[in-house]
Amino acid sequence: MDVIELAGLTKDYGEVVANDDVTFSVERGEIFGYLGPNGAGKTTTIRALLGLISPTDGTARVLGHDITDESDLLEGKRDIGYLPDSPSFDEGATGRDVLELHARIKGDERSEELLELFDPPLDREVREYSHGNVRKLGLVLTFMHDPELVILDEPTSGLDPLMQQRFAEFLRAERKRGVTAFFSSHVLGEVRRLCDRVAIIREGQLVTVKPVESLLDRSGKVVRLRTAEPVPFDRFDPSSLAGVHDLETSLDREERAGDDSNTAFTECTFTFTGDVNALVDRLDGIGLLDLSIEEAPLEDIFMRFYGTEDDVGAGRPSDNISGSEAGDKQVGDTAQPSGGGDDA
Numbered sequence: 001m002d003v004i005e006l007a008g009l010t011k012d013y014g015e016v017v018a019n020d021d022v023t024f025s026v027e028r029g030e031i032f033g034y035l036g037p038n039g040a041g042k043t044t045t046i047r048a049l050l051g052l053i054s055p056t057d058g059t060a061r062v063l064g065h066d067i068t069d070e071s072d073l074l075e076g077k078r079d080i081g082y083l084p085d086s087p088s089f090d091e092g093a094t095g096r097d098v099l100e101l102h103a104r105i106k107g108d109e110r111s112e113e114l115l116e117l118f119d120p121p122l123d124r125e126v127r128e129y130s131h132g133n134v135r136k137l138g139l140v141l142t143f144m145h146d147p148e149l150v151i152l153d154e155p156t157s158g159l160d161p162l163m164q165q166r167f168a169e170f171l172r173a174e175r176k177r178g179v180t181a182f183f184s185s186h187v188l189g190e191v192r193r194l195c196d197r198v199a200i201i202r203e204g205q206l207v208t209v210k211p212v213e214s215l216l217d218r219s220g221k222v223v224r225l226r227t228a229e230p231v232p233f234d235r236f237d238p239s240s241l242a243g244v245h246d247l248e249t250s251l252d253r254e255e256r257a258g259d260d261s262n263t264a265f266t267e268c269t270f271t272f273t274g275d276v277n278a279l280v281d282r283l284d285g286i287g288l289l290d291l292s293i294e295e296a297p298l299e300d301i302f303m304r305f306y307g308t309e310d311d312v313g314a315g316r317p318s319d320n321i322s323g324s325e326a327g328d329k330q331v332g333d334t335a336q337p338s339g340g341g342d343d344a
């Protein structure tokens with residue numbers, strides 16, 4: 001039995017279908033990322049899985065419990081930890097009050113260890129908490145009853161990099177203990193570091209479910225560089241370096257086309273999906289003043305790999321991806337990188 005099973009889960013809010021016939025499952029012991037841009041439908045799925053909203057159609061099982069059967073799901077909840085996207089605690093209570101309340105309701109197997117790790121300021125009132133401190137307290141509450149499944153809505157939002165790292169190490173150790181984690185994110189780097197598999201949702205529809213490595217192959221990096229001396233344009237042109245997309249240089253295209261002597265630049269930005277060694281070779285010896293290589297924003301990846309050529313032109317994702325197979329087909333069949341280069 002899979003730990004989470006969604007079967008045609010649909011939530012129609014009238015103006016928007018937030019989840020449209022969503023079907024996938026999460027296996028025991030995996031860290032499963034649920035990825036999508038803002039408003040894609042991630043929180044809707046999570047809230048449905050916890051029985052906080054009723055699906056319009058379809059169903060799901062969590063630890064074998066039917067989410068549409070309140071008493072059945074309630075039984076399962078003692079084995080589930082849930083971190084909401086914005087936990088709402090009693091503002092006048094201290095962190096310690098909140099912790100003690102949760103301990104009375106759900107039990108406390110390991111808060112000491114968790115407090116040491118995440119360190120929320122327990123003696124302060126929750127109204128004084130920063131977003132990050134709310135998150136830290138939320139993480140303690142999510143894991144303190146030692147659940148076998150955790151469902152986390154954007155778990156690292158608001159956490160500083162050190163705490164994000166700490167959370168990642170903790171979650172990996174939990175996986176070793178057999179805990180299953182299902183978490184939503186729109187941060188690709190986080191998913192890359194942590195997940196075994198990911199599902200991607202966009203505009204309420206499941207685009208694809210796949211092992212994280214196959215997503216990473218496509219993710220790409222945004223490269224920005226500044227040089228002391230002008231660099232010939234073709235150094236990073238997609239025709240000479242496979243995997244360059246959306247090259248923008250300190251000279252515009254017309255200038256380059258009109259005057260060959262101007263085909264050099266000292267600043268440029270591009271998205272790179274090619275062989276990183278080939279990129280390093282190209283960077284060699286060009287007198288860099290500044291270089292940054294960052295994760296491509298998820299929205300760009302959606303556009304590049306899960307949209308159509310029309311969408312890229314129009315600057316919006318496709319309307320015609322209707323399921324996981326459709327999403328996969330788009331990659332090979334119609335969604336060409338907008339820079340015209342190879343995405344190998």
Ligand SMILES: Nc1ncnc2c1ncn2[C@@H]1O[C@H](COP(=O)(O)OP(=O)(O)OP(=O)(O)O)[C@@H](O)[C@H]1O
Nearest residue numbers: 013016018036037038039040041042043044045186
């Ligand atoms: N109670 C509601 N009534 C009407 N529409 C809603 C309601 N809750 C969510 N929606 C809409 O459903 C869609 C999906 O929202 P959801 O919060 O599930 O997205 P999300 O992927 O979690 O987004 P984010 O990453 O921004 O948190 C959005 O268009 C949102 O406006």
